[in-house]
Amino acid sequence: GENVEQHPSTLSVQEGDSAVIKCTYSDSASNYFPWYKQELGKRPQLIIDIRSNVGEKKDQRIAVTLNKTAKHFSLHITETQPEDSAVYFCAARAGANNLFFGTGTRLTVIP
């Protein structure tokens, strides 16, 4: 089955700096890669996603890049703000079935 690895497990940045979280996946059939933000005690919230026919996608301060050959994808958050502090999860999906999640990155933005 699919195996998604995520790094780093924790990340602290100064407010205004950029944050980068990286994930790798093992199943070359995976074709959909969402990123979720989860605040303490709440549900995962989709923040951005990318499909395998696209190399990069941007939404305001958030961007995701995908390298299919290397089987890795990354989340980039620019101009970080304290409210960006949360746990971020990457995930991968092959075909019609379930999502495989990474182990999460706890991002702390220091004011």
Place this chain on the structure above:
Amino acid sequence: ETGVTQSPTHLIKTRGQQVTLRCSSQSGHNTVSWYQQALGQGPQFIFQYYREEENGRGNFPPRFSGLQFPNYSSELNVNALELDDSALYLCASSSNAGTSGGPPDFGPGTRLLVL
């Protein structure tokens, strides 16, 4: 705000007991997936239901079972509860087993504590 709802929000059980968790999918969605999220971990896929049939299962024992009803709501049943079953159980709904392209919408989860 997502239309996926789950009940109950919190639950405390003892080892060996049985539990039923419920999920109402978002309007227009016919697929429900269940995930287990242990503390400090990413969600782990339990199984998916599409049009009232199980449509994929993760690495969970048979004491984890489910149902989907004609209105596409779903139940997750766990028998013979173990301490390690303590987790946040998330329900996610989507359309057509995920083939319609949209991401699944997660419910708020049920936090289960097994003592």
